[in-house]
């Protein structure tokens with residue numbers, strides 16, 4: 530994406546923002562979730578030729594995100610790669626201490642479609658158990674790395690104790706990213722995605738720009754800018770839909786140069802992205818957990834919850 534394209538998109542926003550002005554009113558709930566993984570766990574780094582010796586790339590971004598939301602009284606859901614709980618128990622535990630919802634983003638951040646069914650089951654079960662024992666919170670939510678799920682996904686989620694999924698995005702087809710197979714934009718029973726899904730599993734899809742059908746966050750936020758994301762949030766709110774957004778800790782720090790990592794991964798990371806997150810948090814939305822949006826949308830949804838003691842490991 531060139532800067533020229535970015536400016537063109539910007540002038541489109543000027544025209545449309547005038548028509549979505551809410552004149553100071555609140556727009557309702559929104560979810561600015563965080564997928565808690567480090568730079569060396571991303572598919573882009575794992576498939577690159579080069580490496581870095583730097584450890585914990587993203588932890589500073591995670592701490593900044595936690596403090597920024599807490600200072601503003603905002604809540605969120607943290608989809609956590611549970612293998613981080615071993616080297617960094619305090620970084621993960623402090624998210625629960627801040628009052629945020631803890632959910633799973635697998636144990637290892639491997640792409641689920643590249644694993645056997647047994648390994649997928651292990652990724653789901655082990656990460657939930659580890660996060661529950663660390664934080665003392667019941668973990669009911671799950672998001673797959675790269676929104677990559679398999680045909681047995683919802684059955685495995687139910688079997689391993691989850692109540693909801695947030696691994697679907699109603700994006701148009703983008704070769705190398707998404708297949709464009711979903712059109713779900715609101716919280717629903719997972720049967721809306723897969724008729725064979727267990728009835729008690731819910732789905733909270735990540736948001737796309739109405740009409741354009743490109744994701745509102747991730748790479749598209751960093752290329753189009755936070756006004757793009759904020760405009761999409763308002764357009765969704767006008768249709769009664771709570772926007773569901775996501776960021777990554779490694780987007781919030783300066784990244785080391787690693788041979789073979791695509792330049793798009795570096796684009797607008799670090800300070801630029803922190804300012805973008807603050808811009809989003811300045812929008813007139815109530816930032817809440819993923820779980821609370823599902824509960825409000827599906828009043829009779831009652832996921833099974835394992836008994837946990839409510840105390841964080843020390």
Ligand SMILES: [Zn+2]
Nearest residue numbers: 564566674675
């Ligand atoms: Zn991820």
